[in-house]
Amino acid sequence: MTTPPSDHLVITPRVHYVGTPVMLLGTSNPDGSANLAAGSSYWALGQFLVIGLETDSRTYDNVVARPELTVNFPSPQIWEAVERLADTTGREEVPEAKSHRYRYEADKFAVAGLTPLESQVVAPPRVGECALQLEAKVRRVTPGMGEYAIVEAEVVRVHALPQIVKAGTQHINPRAWQPLIYSYRHYFGIGTELGFRPTSDTHGEAANPPA
Numbered sequence: 001m002t003t004p005p006s007d008h009l010v011i012t013p014r015v016h017y018v019g020t021p022v023m024l025l026g027t028s029n030p031d032g033s034a035n036l037a038a039g040s041s042y043w044a045l046g047q048f049l050v051i052g053l054e055t056d057s058r059t060y061d062n063v064v065a066r067p068e069l070t071v072n073f074p075s076p077q078i079w080e081a082v083e084r085l086a087d088t089t090g091r092e093e094v095p096e097a098k099s100h101r102y103r104y105e106a107d108k109f110a111v112a113g114l115t116p117l118e119s120q121v122v123a124p125p126r127v128g129e130c131a132l133q134l135e136a137k138v139r140r141v142t143p144g145m146g147e148y149a150i151v152e153a154e155v156v157r158v159h160a161l162p163q164i165v166k167a168g169t170q171h172i173n174p175r176a177w178q179p180l181i182y183s184y185r186h187y188f189g190i191g192t193e194l195g196f197r198p199t200s201d202t203h204g205e206a207a208n209p210p211a
Helices: 058-065 076-086 108-112
Strands: 023-028 034-039 042-045 048-054 068-073 132-145 148-160 181-183 186-188
Touching: 023 058, 034 048, 034 058, 034 076, 034 108, 048 058, 048 132, 058 068, 058 132, 058 148, 068 148, 076 108, 076 186
Parallel strands: none
Antiparallel strands: 023 034, 023 068, 042 048, 048 148, 068 132, 132 148, 181 186
């Protein structure tokens, strides 16, 4: 078989965040207070979420001990709040590997300038400024990926602002909803719609006003 010519380079990047949504993960600390952390290693299958966590994080400790969390999706407008969380940890003793950059913060919501909202099914709070908020229960945690673990969680309740819901349905309107995207350690919004799958629940409808 003839190999066609290619101008591609063979490279070895340190990360593979091609472009994933940013999450704010709410969990419960041992004393009942709330922890909030930013994340971007995420995918969904039906009602289940698969989330990658660092095993030396307070978030990981919390979901192992108290298997509930909220997954909140910020819009591009509040990227700076996400960044304020990025170099903080809820662990009083900052792990040595993070000590050069991270600092301990007890009240992550205050650090980010965000508002905790009481959840309805799980104990950890939601993030008031996020247009899309998921309550979830952890069903399985799989360590052993070096410094990372995989958390599988089932979504048990969804909260969405009316502006991002297709009127009269249970569907998020993707023309109204704009997630914050993390790509190779840069923050982006999403651009102009290019098309849709025939299985879309919202194709052919006019967009609602942006949230």
